Amino acid sequence: MHMASPLISPALTEQMLATPLFAGLPPDEVLRIAAAAHSKRLTAGEYYFLQGDPAERIYLLVEGRLKLTRAAADGQQALMRVVTPGTLFGALALAQAGDYPVSAQAADGSLAAYWLPLELMGFVQQFPALAINAMKIMADHVQEFQERYLQLATERVERRLARAILRLAAQTGRKTDEGVLIDLPLTRQDLAEMTGTTLFSVSRILNQWESQGLVKVGREKVVVVFPHGLVRIAEDLPGKKE
Amino acid sequence: MHMASPLISPALTEQMLATPLFAGLPPDEVLRIAAAAHSKRLTAGEYYFLQGDPAERIYLLVEGRLKLTRAAADGQQALMRVVTPGTLFGALALAQAGDYPVSAQAADGSLAAYWLPLELMGFVQQFPALAINAMKIMADHVQEFQERYLQLATERVERRLARAILRLAAQTGRKTDEGVLIDLPLTRQDLAEMTGTTLFSVSRILNQWESQGLVKVGREKVVVVFPHGLVRIAEDLPGKKE
DNA sequence: CGCTACGTTGACGTCCCTCAATTTCGGTGG
């Protein structure tokens, strides 16, 4: 079904040392945890897990990009998070025995390490710092979603899209001679699901921005040419009231 | 400035024993933690803390009701959570050294116990179960906000309002001979801020429901008369697409 | 080279926000 063999690679331990979850742990301890890791490699489009699957693994992305999406009963989706290397996903499995609340799809070829909750729990008992770190990570997520919720409730589409693009550029941007390329194949539909709108609105707004010289767009591609212009759209006051 | 005297009351320890944060701890240990608690009493309208204040206390509500709201830069607000007795608030202070992301306002006379992060951290070192419990709580919050985010992005106002009312009825409802009263003074504005709409839309929808016999409304009052009708509105498929 | 998924563009409709005018309700003080 999947590789369950331990994976001890320089790449993994390097990622782990830089990951907030393992911050402050003695390096040799991180090595021991790394030695207990399993690994799984996927190609573009495959899923690490689906929403509703029993949450029985905690993953750390080593290579590639992921999309975490959540679907409503009627099929409507929202793109909750884009995962980059060095980031945990499926971390809720650490705390709860329930099901994954999102689906995790590889956007390209990707490699992830994973542990079973019981395995990590053993380490948590020995190193409370691990638990504290995990709490920090979750607390960050709570805040992020509160913030996005507020923005979705109070801001209009163009501003939300500007924020999303800027966030993506900061998180996964790569400098090119044209500007900052968002290094991740995102369809208009994906951007719509990130911002709570439709692919049509995204398309219109992106093209409008392009004609203003703020961005360059292409098939599954956005390049930020003039970030300050987007910042103005994202920050300049007028919301929908006042 | 405030009472810093220890508070050891039967009411508090009872609350604590039932609180998820302390689940699974030896009762005498809970007593020790209770003995380290401070307390603060507020009257309606006062704040335990404001958004942006340094997060230096973790609170447990013992009596009364609270509203946790978050404001955007332009003053727009969202009502993130209603807190009932036995529930933690300001728990992000446990994990992070930052500022409170929300304001906590007493909806009526209320009493809360609190600890300083450092105090609780001592207990966390001794009882990793505390950390695990805290993670569970935060994980629940993450899920709840992901869910609300998805709903805000995909569902229309009437349905979101129906969900909110049902949630409130379950959380803070009190049986009367007319139906289930939401035992908390909520203005139309509050309901609007919970559901990402305007007080006008809330008013219209509530009155429409009243004329259908689903609810009875009054000044800062909602009584659910026919829950199933609301459930139908909340669950019946048609979203905005399909 | 043709299929398929992605993207664009226009027209149209509608949900719901905005704003203003009134009314109702609850509390307060005379």
Place this chain on the structure above:
DNA sequence: CCACCGAAATTGAGGGACGTCAACGTAGCG
């Protein structure tokens, strides 16, 4: 106990942002 005041709530009219739908391009890939 009643008059008064402010906050909450109602109601209507109007408009605009954005969703919906359909038709048509276009790029990538086998």
